[in-house]
Amino acid sequence: MxxxxxxxxxxxxxxxxxxxxxxxxxxxxxxxxxxxxxxxxxxxxxxxxxxxxxxxxxxxxxxxxxxxxxxxxxxxxxxxxxxxxxxxxxxxxxxxxxxxxxxxxxxxxxxxxxxxxxxxLIIRQKMACHNWKLGQIVEAKSSRDGVTRDVTVRYKNIGPGTKYTGTQDLLIRRSAHRIVVCFQLKNKLATNEM
Known part of the structure; x- marks a missing residue:
């Protein structure tokens, strides 16, 4: 295990x-x-x-x-x-x-x-404000119970307002709880075909 x-x-x-x-x-x-x-x-x-x-x-x-x-x-x-x-x-x-x-x-x-x-031991949660990265989910692993808890995300590591200079994409493992899906790839392809 x-x-x-x-x-x-x-x-x-x-x-x-x-x-x-x-x-x-x-x-x-x-x-x-x-x-x-x-x-x-x-x-x-x-x-x-x-x-x-x-x-x-x-x-x-x-x-x-x-x-x-x-x-x-x-x-x-x-x-x-x-x-x-x-x-x-x-x-x-x-x-x-x-x-x-x-x-x-x-x-x-x-x-x-x-x-x-x-x-x-006192639980408190802090979320960073205005710190959103746009990425693509490359892999989603499901556990034995069929629930996806962790995903692998690919994104560009550049600061806001910075011109993209062709840097290497980053692959990082993240919790599915912190991922916000803006649009799904299937829906995007379906709207392009119409």
Missing amino acids: EFTKAADAPWENGCSEALIKSVKKSLSLAIGQSIMTFSELQTVLFEVANILNERPIGTSTSDPNEGTYLCPNDLILGRASSNMPVGNWDESDNFKKRWKFVQQVVNTFWRKWHRDYFPS
């Missing part, structure tokens, strides 16, 4: 798109211009993945007093947290400093992501 969505239809996969956006923004702010080794960056990304997989996606019981919730880690690991007991580390101060640095980056990510992620 293959899951693909058009690039301009984030509402078709809205929850994960909002999550990806907030994670990328928070990671960018947390890491900033810091220089990390591969293993340090990998550790940060593993910690971030653990934070994301500890977020609740539902309740595991119907009793609200129990306080437990279902999270992705329950499905992946069989438990809510991937934390392990901390052992004795016999390492130099430099390793301890780098470990503290990695933990600081992870904590900064948590603060930024927590601040940005929860407000993004």
Whole structure:
């Protein structure tokens, strides 16, 4: 089974798109211009993945007093947290400093992501005004249920009032929800024959 969505239809996969956006923004702010080794960056990304997989996606019981919730880690690991007991580390101060640095980056990510992620769960839609492109639908894919959700559109990428200089046509995949059909080709041909 293959899951693909058009690039301009984030509402078709809205929850994960909002999550990806907030994670990328928070990671960018947390890491900033810091220089990390591969293993340090990998550790940060593993910690971030653990934070994301500890977020609740539902309740595991119907009793609200129990306080437990279902999270992705329950499905992946069989438990809510991937934390392990901390052992004795016999390492130099430099390793301890780098470990503290990695933990600081992870904590900064948590603060930024927590601040940005929860407000993004509120749904709002913005449509760009006066930004219409005239194109031709070259391909319309139907799903198994016979509904067309994504189309491939060919259009010229030139600005308004700009003289056309023979640029290459662009082919782009778009959601059928954002397509406005001005006229169908069959109707145009039928009117030309009359």
